[in-house]
Amino acid sequence: MAEHAPRIIVRHRDAQAFVGALLEATGVSTENAGIVARALVQADLRGVESHGINRVPSYLARIRNGVLNPKAEPTLTQVTPVVAQVDGNNGFGFPAAHRAMEAATTMAQTFGIGMAAVKHSNHFGMSAWLVRQAINAGMISLVFTNSSPALPAWGAKTKLMGVSPIACGAPGGDRSAPFILDMAPSVAARGKIYQALRRGEKIPRDWALDEHGRRTDDPEEALGGVMLPMGGHKGSALAIMMDVFSGVLSGSAFAGGVTGPYDMSGPGDVGHFIVAIKPDLFMSLDDFRQRMDVLYQRVVGSDKMEGVDRIYFPGEIEQLTEERRLREGIPFVQAEIDALNAEAERLGVAKIGRTVL
Structure with missing residues (x-):
């Protein structure tokens, strides 16, 4: 698919209502459907389209196959008093994690x-x-999860550890x-590799190896091979850490x-493994917030290397993207809209709107 393929713009409220309707049509409660949507x-x-509403067809396929x-x-x-465990009961991971963070x-x-530790989730x-749920509650947080095999242990060639995100x-x-x-x-x-596959795009050659251990720019070959850890053995160790806290400790699957x-x-x-921390444990909340201001200003105000126009705080680019897309809408390609509307037709739900940019 060409990089200049036209984008179909969808308002965020329409996307949210559409996903909620699809999920409710499969038996998900209104409350849980809203959390997922x-x-x-x-x-x-936030521009993280690889984890957006294009995930819905795979979720619905898992429901149809009786595995969710x-x-x-x-x-x-x-x-x-300070520790809870949530059993996801093989439902959607979103409400299970939401309940854990709430607790x-x-x-x-x-x-x-x-x-809170979460087991038997998705x-x-x-x-x-x-993380934003915690911030909205005025809290510092850690959010860990494990995931299906995609990375080798450093020095190995077969999938074992997940590409499990580290968030705080x-x-x-x-x-x-x-x-x-x-x-x-x-x-x-x-x-992002699944997204490239859906969109018919190539991937950078330093992302993954094919099944023969060769670098590839083909997303299908990459999914049949292994992802590459960042920083070599360091990325591999971080993936194992996610499995310790999210899998071994919680009582869910691991290794x-x-x-x-x-x-x-x-x-x-x-x-999953979730921690919330009150930011005024060691000082007043005003002092904490002032110190965060100093940290932010020193980071973004650092002397720039050649070719850099602006320095961003972690999460700031996504925040700016969100502000723009709240005004302008979310861009999708035709194949993504078609896949979503195929699910709508299957479930008897009104299709998502289309406005070509």
Whole structure:
């Protein structure tokens, strides 16, 4: 597909209502459908299209194949005053993770810190939406998850660890953006390779190896091979860390046992690990916010290297993209709209609107 292919612009409210309707038509509760739809659209607004509403057809396929329960509700067990465990009961990962973060922030309001582990869950999209949930509650947060095999352990050639995102965040001050880090331990997120495959595009040759261990720019060959960890052994170690906290500790699958969102062979059994921390534990909230302002200003005001016009705080580019797309709409290509509307036709839901840019 050519890079200049026309984009179909969809308003975020229309996208959110459309996804909610699709999910409710499969038996997802109105509340849970809203959580999923908001998180997916938030990814599209922030420019993280690999984790946006284009994930919906794969989710619905998992429902049709009986490996994801659309009617499942997450259940919470209070382990200690500051620790909870959520069982996703093989439902959507979004409401399970939302419930965990909600519990963590509530505990943190009283005790200064709250922690929740999630087991028997599924893919929960872009981790940054959970970080923002914590920021909206005035909290610092850590958000870990494991995922299906995609990376080799350093020195190996077979898939074992997931491309599991490391995410954390903190509220900003009066003159600074919030700090939001959401990154995969691989050179690129695997969702970006799926997106390139959907769009008929090539990928950079430093993202992945094919099944023979050769670098490739073909997304299909990349998905049949392995992702490359960022920083070599360092990225591999970070992926293992995600498995320790999200899989081993939570009681969910680990060591290559997670089933991916595009795999119809069985339940995902994904694990998550979530921590919320009150930012005024060691100083007043005003002092914390002022210190975040200083950090922000020193980062973005650093002397620029040659060829750089602006320095951004982590998460700031996505925030600016969201502000623009809230005004202008979210761009999709025709193939993506067609795939979504095929699901709408199958479920008897009104199709998503089309406005060519």
